[in-house]
Amino acid sequence: AQSVAQPEDQVNVAEGNPLTVKCTYSVSGNPYLFWYVQYPNRGLQFLLKYITGDNLVKGSYGFEAEFNKSQTSFHLKKPSALVSDSALYFCAVRDNTGGFKTIFGAGTRLFVKA
Amino acid sequence: SQTIHQWPATLVQPVGSPLSLECTVEGTSNPNLYWYRQAAGRGLQLLFYSVGIGQISSEVPQNLSASRPQDRQFILSSKKLLLSDSGFYLCAWSFNSGGAGRETQYFGPGTRLLVL
Numbered sequence: 001a002q003s004v005a006q007p008e009d010q011v012n013v014a015e016g017n018p019l020t021v022k023c024t025y026s027v028s029g030n031p032y033l034f035w036y037v038q039y040p041n042r043g044l045q046f047l048l049k050y051i052t053g054d055n056l057v058k059g060s061y062g063f064e065a066e067f068n069k070s071q072t073s074f075h076l077k078k079p080s081a082l083v084s085d086s087a088l089y090f091c092a093v094r095d096n097t098g099g100f101k102t103i104f105g106a107g108t109r110l111f112v113k114a
Numbered sequence: 115s116q117t118i119h120q121w122p123a124t125l126v127q128p129v130g131s132p133l134s135l136e137c138t139v140e141g142t143s144n145p146n147l148y149w150y151r152q153a154a155g156r157g158l159q160l161l162f163y164s165v166g167i168g169q170i171s172s173e174v175p176q177n178l179s180a181s182r183p184q185d186r187q188f189i190l191s192s193k194k195l196l197l198s199d200s201g202f203y204l205c206a207w208s209f210n211s212g213g214a215g216r217e218t219q220y221f222g223p224g225t226r227l228l229v230l
Contacts, residue, residue, distance in 0.1 A: 032215065032216050034219075036221075041202075041224070041226065042223060042224065043120075043204055043221035043222050043223045043224045044158075044204065044206075044221040046218050046219075046220060046221075049216075049218060051216045088156075090157075090158070094215070096215065096216075100146065100148075100163045100165075100171070101160055101173065102160065102219060104157055104158040105157065106156050106157045107157060
């Protein structure tokens with residue numbers, strides 16, 4: 001069975017500092033991994049995804065994520081946080097068997113202080 | 115470019131009343147369509163998905179149903195709402211390449227439903 005864990009409910013970081021939002025996953029087979037961001041009372045916005053190839057994936061708004069197969073992780077990173085990055089972040093996984101079910105993590109709330 | 119719409123944005127309904135939420139996608143043909151529920155501002159639960167007109171798959175047994183009367187229209191319904199149906203309902207679409215696989219899902223703005 002597929003699963004996703006976001007071990008931190010909340011991450012606090014000062015503006016200008018690097019940020020990391022953690023995600024680990026479990027799938028039978030090769031994973032497709034996604035990061036989304038959600039602002040209050042809005043839908044989810046796609047940030048980036050890993051399908052295959054280079055382990056470092058670059059996405060929107062300066063975010064990137066590193067796929068680590070041995071640690072089954074896909075942590076989201078940004079070198080310099082902005083106050084406007086404060087939001088709820090979701091990691092999601094789908095396996096490569098062609099199924100339609102995407103498993104979402106519980107979400108991590110990011111607070112960036114000025 | 116593609117756009118996804120959902121309405122209404124908010125809805126307050128009494129227990130036992132019917133429900134109809136609508137989702138439409140513009141700028142693409144034959145998309146995969148999805149309904150999710152998000153409870154308490156956290157994790158998403160897949161409710162239904164559709165790979166074509168009239169084709170609906172249900173992920174979770176519940177008080178809700180879905181229909182796809184047109185290629186780019188996806189409707190979430192209930193005959194009698196329960197208190198537990200309250201939540202934030204999100205519609206999403208992805209390109210249809212014969213399997214969900216690597217396609218990104220793009221989400222609509224959501225409908226907040228409060229059942230009293």
